[in-house]
Amino acid sequence: MLSRRRRRRQQREWILWGVPLAMVAIAGVLIASTQRQADYADWYDHWFTAFGGVVIALILQRLPLQRLQSLLMPLYGLTVISLIAVRLIGTTALGAQRWISIGGIHVQPSEFAKIAVILLVAAVLERHPVERPIDLLRPLGVIAVPWLLVFIQPDLGTSLVFGALMLTMLYWSGMPVEWVILLLSPLLTVLLSLQLPWDGLQTTNLQSLVSQAFVEQTTPIWIALVSWSVFTALLAFRSLPWRRLSALAMGAIQISTLIVSPILWGVVLQDYQRDRLLLFLDPSKDPLGGGYHLLQSTVGIGSGGLFGTGLLQGQLTKLRFIPEQHTDFIFSALGEETGFLGCLLVIVGFALLMGRLLQVARHARSDFESLVVIGIGTMIMFQVVVNIFMTIGLGPVTGIPLPFLSYGRSAMVVNFIALGLCLSVVKQSRRLNILR
Template sequence: MLSSQRRRRNGGKSFRSKGHLRRWWKELDLVLWGVPVAMVILAGVLIASTQRQADYADWYHHWITAGLGCLVALLLARLPVQRLRPLLIPLYALTVLSLVAVRLIGTSALGAQRWISIAGVNVQPSEFAKLAAILLLAAVLDRHPIERPIDLMRPLAVISVPWTLVFLQPDLGSSLVFGALLVTMLYWADMPWEWVLLLLSPLATALLAGLWPWTLCAWLPLMGLLAYRSLPWKRLAASLTLALQGIVAVTTPWLWLHGLKDYQRERLVLFLDPTKDPLGGGYHLLQSTVGIGSGGLFGTGLLQGQLTKLRFIPEQHTDFIFSALGEETGFIGTILVVTGFALLMGRLLQVAREARTDFESLVVIGVATMVMFQVVVNIFMTIGLGPVTGIPLPFMSYGRSAMVVNFVALGLCLSVARRGHTRLNNW
């Protein structure tokens, strides 16, 4: 009698555990989990390949960091994102203080001071500042929609502080991410597209002033007309817009000479023709494109790339990991990775559209912008279509801080997906 009761109890436990397993598998978001994990596994092999001739081997740290990141993501996936709102200002303040600490006691490498050493581990606060800015900006836009031009002051203040501190490190690549976050999240928060264009116009004015000054004759009146038609106080708005654009155009040459470091100017110019300095500033771009091109259609095979083995490409395990991918997996491998990132972007957009609250939707779109902006800039950099900016490839470039931040962001998106209206079984 007792043994039959035990069998029934054990059978009940087994049934419940199987039901729990089926429910867990049904709730598993195959794209949000599958793409990053696949990228991490592949990247670990590629990083090991870049270190074949080195006197050290720490490629497995990439997997260890990702494993810890997965645990954090699992915990965050079960926590409603709304519960984080009381912590947003303290988290933002902490990241700003850490950026200030970088200026005072930071560790320098490769001509920039971007890290803080904590217990022997270099931590890059700018990576955590990206996520803190996303969260606080989402809360600000949720509570204070952009209905008047004056409403832009709050989101601009949120972004400008970390942007300035990161730019001064100097870290031009990461500072560009903050700009992309601001513009995309403002647009997602239903700010008129004309205002978005006006917000971006100073950057376009600076580029035109430096490359084709004669085009300003048409560009400046066009921006004045756009301001007149879309902003209140039309004449005043048009006059202020023209004055601002004129100031940007006049000060651009000075900013080019004194606002950027020498190596930053070289990077922005040499990507147009890296052969002008093949052994200096253009070396990274030339060797990266050669490595990718040598892979052909199917690649040389994992751990078989000769350029990767001989370490012709500097920093290949970090910013230039895509070049190792191109050499060892060929065109097919690179297309599969790009497709994976495209699927991830599509899934994040669906989660953002079907989130239950505007705050959650803005958080997801901010994460999507952060990840995909870095993907596009990094890949363009390695194939010679953009300057060397020092932006890592998410989930693939070696870097503890970036990896942890990416998985924390993934956990937030998973939390929104679990509580949203989207049907996970469609993915």
């Protein structure tokens, strides 16, 4: 009976190992397809990097996460230093300064920062669960510094991953769902404010920005913004201490967010970031500029039909109609060459992976390990959803890679580090069950 249970448990780990390795295998072929007409061929690096990642995962699998807790602050400090170094000596590419060159290899510290943040936030939430609003200061303080350093690179996509990590881990630690909604509320206010006529906002003069943003507003947008502000104030009144003060503070936060939004839009965001946020709604407005990626990506996926054109047979992929297809837009190559069925299999694979991670998180032996696994699951699935939505035209281009499929050394290594940490939790949980 015991041996049968062990076999079942071992079979389950085919999900944790099988899904990532299958993704890596197909990705190598897809990347090779995108480089058929290129002057270079480095698709094999994808497999070599994955092999190194597998070795790292096997090592981490044998290391109990509790032993890492004494190293979390040094690891976090090293992460912050590396992000600062990006600003000082980093390598610039594609309009952003995100990499450090080490021995001729470009390393992206923001990828490793995600793991460091997950580990430290998990440790903080285990020791200091969020029971009062003031308890939010600790986890938010942990994530604030790396988030800001990543945002100003600028790397909007990775900064969004940090936000998703924080909210999910806070909820998993037991924070009320009403508080999660309140933390998310400024984001919805910003999204609503994007409907305001901010086209052409390029000035740095505060008075001019505000006048341009708010003079010509339509009534429905104002009704939505006011209704949302009232709703959040009422939610704060019902769920937070010092009810009246909390309601007033939440209303002030919404108003402040609305006022700051045009400044962020016109001054902080780069031109290409504004284009990405607007053109996904109608990429045909600039078919040869900011909307080109989205249009070509959707055409490529649609041309694959049900079964696809076959691996290494995609014509749009061969002729390199889609920029950065081996990295951010690898899903479009998948759609063209494997069709709807290939895309469906990949999505099902990621769903199985997330389902297994949820099981691991539920049966972890400590809150720390459970929070680490749920943070890793959030990191992977948030990137999957955002990347796929981006390539099929349901979201803006954010530069978030597709885990295990997109080409990228740092991202690949981080994904396998994450896998190794989850496998460590599985191993320790099994030992605890056997001892019982």
